[in-house]
Amino acid sequence: MQMPPDQAAYYQTVWDIVRQVPAGHVVTFGQIAVMIPVPEGIEPDVYQRIGPRWVGNAMNAVTFRDEPTVPWHRVINSKGGISLEEGSAPATRQRTRLEAEGVRFDSKDLIDFDVFGWDGPDDDWLQERSLLRPHSMKTPPPSPDEPQQLSLF
Template identity: 40%
Template sequence: MTDPIASQGTPHPTPAEIRRTALYLTLHQVPEGKVVSYGQLAAMAGLGRAARWVGRTLSQLPDGTTLPWHRVVAAGGIIRLPAGTVSGDEQRARLRAEGVTVSNNRIDMQRHGWRPIEHSG
């Protein structure tokens, strides 16, 4: 399966492709064991207050994507994908495998939230 970032290489990208590429490049930077909210990811990607657009776009990623979609949660650290669904269970399992504590469909953003300034070299 091709990576969504690599597939954005058209000679004259459309505004939609530019937005998706900004989103994907920003998401790719979220380190293992950290999470961001949809709104935070939109803002960091230069997309303003496009939290819902981010959620919709991530829901359309192809199977087998290398992007760490599981590191994106709702405001307040809430996991919106329902437990008992394939994607919801996969998100929880991936986060736990990275050392993220999930309790009552919630993640402690103080502990696991990504603040890029603290992680820059």
């Protein structure tokens, strides 16, 4: 009986998560990284910075094969943009697919998280796989308790 390499399991988890992203929505590399528990032997603050890069590696593998079971085009960077080389065939394919799903880009080629951002799957789905809920990329709604607006009177 052989133990699968940690890296293989990590990739599988990443792809599993990406499969949950609904059409017309997007998720960031950082969000996916946060959903996966910090691997053994790695400091949490270190994983915070490196995790997204591992997610990028996992995505690159399926992007190259254009794996149809993984909607890799719904994964973007924290700025809301496409991270593939601008003008390249994969980048164009990603943008075309997103626009076909109704996702729109602004004048800076960025996507509005408030409209198209994804905050993760159901709690049940997460709990069954021991995964965590990512932070939302949407701008937080103003708390009713806190004075949210500067009153001029």
